[in-house]
Amino acid sequence: MTQHLAAPTGHSTPGTHTGWWRDAVIYQVYPRSFADANGDGMGDLEGVRSRLPYLRDLGVDAVWLSPFYASPQADAGYDVADYRAIDPMFGTLLDADAMIRDAHDLGLRIIVDLVPNHTSDQYEWFKRAINDGPSSPLRDRYHFRAGKGENGELPPNDWESIFGGPAWTRTADGSWYLHLFAPEQPDLNWENPAVADEFRSILRFWLDMGVDGFRIDVAHGLVKAEGLPDIGGAEQLKLLGNDVMPFFDQDGVHEIYRSWRKILDEYPGERIAVAEAWTPTVERTANYVRPDELHQAFNFQYLGTPWDADRLREVIDVSLAAMRPVGAPATWVLSNHDVTRHATRFANPPGGTQIRTAGDRELGLRRARAATLLMLALPGSAYVYQGEELGLPDVTDLPDEVRQDPSFFRAAGQDGFRDGCRVPIPWTTTGSSYGFGSGGSWLPQPDSWSGLSVQAQSGDPASTLELYRSAIALRRELPGLGAGESVDWLPGMPAGVLAFARPGFVCTVNTTGRAVRIAAPGRAVLASTEVTPADGEVVLPEDTTVWWAV
Template sequence: MGSQAIFNVKDEWWRSAVIYQIYPRSFADANGDGIGDLQGITERLPYLASLGVDAVWLSPFYKSPQADAGYDVADYRQVDPLFGTLDDFDAMLNKAHGLGLRIIVDLVPNHSSDEHEWFQAALASPPGSPERERYIFRDGKGEHGELPPNNWKSVFGGGAWTRPEGEQQWYLHLFDTKQPDFNWNNPEVRDEFTSVLRFWLDRGVDGFRVDVAHGLIKKEGLPDCSVQQAMIEGGDPGPMWDQDGVHDIYKQWRSVLDEYDGDRMMVAEAWVVPQERLARYIRSDEMQQAFNFEYLGSQWNARDVRKVVDDSLAQTALVGAPTTWVMSNHDGVRHASRFGLSTPGYRPKGISAKDEQPDEALGLERARGFAFMTFFLPGSAYIYQGEELGLPEHTNMDDKYRQDPTFWRTKGEEVGRDGCRVPLPWQADAPAFGFGPSDKSWLPQPPNFARYAVDVEEKDSDSTLALYRRVLALRAEYRLGKGELEWLESPTPDALLARNGDVYTLLNFGAEPVALPWSDVEILASSKALSAHQQLQSGGGVWFKRL
């Protein structure tokens, strides 16, 4: 049943790996139903191997009613029929390992689907029963318990408590109503997830991305929250986020992973500030990585980027862990569009036709330039599917197509995340841009996707895809992920100049061209913004060596 690949484990691979995120329903559709699947992923794995990545992270593919695109899990040990079968998963894993690619799967431990057998058993059982103790049920306030137990808000909008019809008690859901939170103070919950970890480790997976890793433990007594943000990105985390008790869970999980060979790993999705708090998740006996959301949210500003990089490297060094560098993911506006806004780097919660529309060409130019910084830095880098094509956000999608629960729970006040989840374009002239064998696509693809299609970029030596392949090959050749960063005096305050081993990078954040600091250089790779006179145009990036 298990699939084991032979890798060189002299160095812990995850310290410098380039990891490609696949959003399964939007990557490749093999059966023509308009939704991506495991067989589609399997068929496209050679494309990822040729890109030059080391591992693939799959967003959830488990059995689910899909209320939150699979982050509402009904069975943690089964593949949803939308995506295939366990046999399809094993076939994908075997092919990936044969190509030298590791596989990381998403784990969703904060909450399950309300259709999970445990939650159905809880609803069928009385208050105080063992079945209810697996989740967080509480009596309401008010004369008849008609008010929620506290004032917590859902990340997706609205209240965080629901009282089912005919029920005496309320249950907690920090996300959608259909995503009840587990009670992680219950040993039965802890034992179940240890078993789930072993199930996938025994099949041969190489690691786990842990969803909402900062949310499993809630403050004792569930006090009211004085902070009126649903998901804290700064300051007081509130009583539902980043509680110290989460670390005992990850220490126990780490001990499980350490029983297996092959340097299995975990990466935390933890929205935690400041950086020193985040670093606690990647101490030597906990997780191996944590997503660097401060870098993901960087402004298009040299000073801001340098500060984030310095803070990140300093804090991870204190715990002996690698830093991760992430520009986009499935939960936010693609950086090729963010960088095209009037406040470049601003992180809106979606972009609709009613919002400011990004400058597509400018955003792409800056995104290409920023890649030279991201892949230059020591540590591990993540690529969100389509980023290697320079793919922009779908910013004028008709609301009738939207599926993100955030849009519906906020009555459209928050656009949501559908714009970054649109199926990939593989062929410019094919129905659904070659996403599958039919013209179906679970979200509509905008017409401008045609010029970003893989088959178009494959033929263009100046395409973003060609640029990514070149940069990732150089990153591996010069071992930049395992190197050290040294800042050098920049030609202007609006540019960053740095050295990593034998390689130098220059990134121009300013409006005016910047000259390379030396004439005796060998250009290794650059965005199209480098002139014949070695003037780096606005938004441009370059790697070079001194002769």
């Protein structure tokens, strides 16, 4: 493929000012569930390409795609067998090239997922390491160890897989290898120089293809504590936890990202990298976005915050304060492919990011709309997960026989209910898959999704889709909205109400379950539910956010 350059997008044009990513709205596409062009029931790159105009019209700045590389699909493509090839279920490299070019022509940037913590067990290195036996030098590119016990029958340490069960699997020759995720995903040993060399080459391959950046999967996991020490009796980490563990958030990861930043900076068009880094504190997350490392890191502390004014204000303040010393923008996210959609999370009592019940659908949607307007009013970059702009809930009643989340089949791992947020999204009001494709969908869609489809909501001013379109457009039009590094909290608000000012703008958020009367701070320009200011005051309905021009 010939190299082509990154494209300009809505907020900033390369050459006019720097940092397009600082206030960008970035849309996550989960390719297998976005759009199916060939009718096999599975989304593909040609399907993504066909729907790029929709994303342009939604108003987002960039599109982040979950993995589409060649893979046995033991973990939905996060087990990569070839980082320079496209899995046939998604298309070809020519399809990827065409998608990137079309996105750039539409003013959209493309961010691709990179999976450097582990490979597939079908990756050529690992296959040779197994086939060549214990003397193979390729084994040092992974974590092979002798077992404990009289005959080596016990795992080398007490680490557990994120997906449940031991983090070690024994080979036919008696050795053990480490996999923090599924056995089909052996962890790489980043102490081996060949690993670092390979990933620098992979970065250049995709940068030469024209991608605008990378989302780094398990960015906190690449380096393990020296000697791989036992944890002991402590309860072990699940993927969405923040405990201190010897296999996550080790200081050695930062040397890796400094070397990657040098490569990114060699390319024109402000190419970026975004860390998926689960850390004990926001301050630890800030280490990943120091000026010579990555550009952004997901704010998982914010994602996990319940719908509570005091808790939200606290996490906003802490997030902004942590990013300020390193000069990085805060990021805000409410949903992704690993957690329950926030329309369902907020429909249930607080209690984690994996919810198994539908809850109060009306309550969840009302809070989700309000939470979205709050998120889009904050300074920094916002991430939107496909379908949340439609107000989609999780599908909590999928039959066991259709589930594909690998952790669902392993005891005590991650709850195993991520399939509910991965159901293909609806585009039309009719059809076997509501416009997803002509051949049905790989996970069944609820009948109620006809009314939630893009077709059903387009043009309806009360719909969640039009709320997102309006909010993203206003975010661009209002001076300074999205930019900056602080908010000014307004005093004197009733309990449960947040209000903050930005230049020319005020955001008010009622997180309570009752209407609250406040002084109108300006001219209402957008609200998550209908409000009518009168005589200098306004009644904020329950669970409502309002944007004001001042």
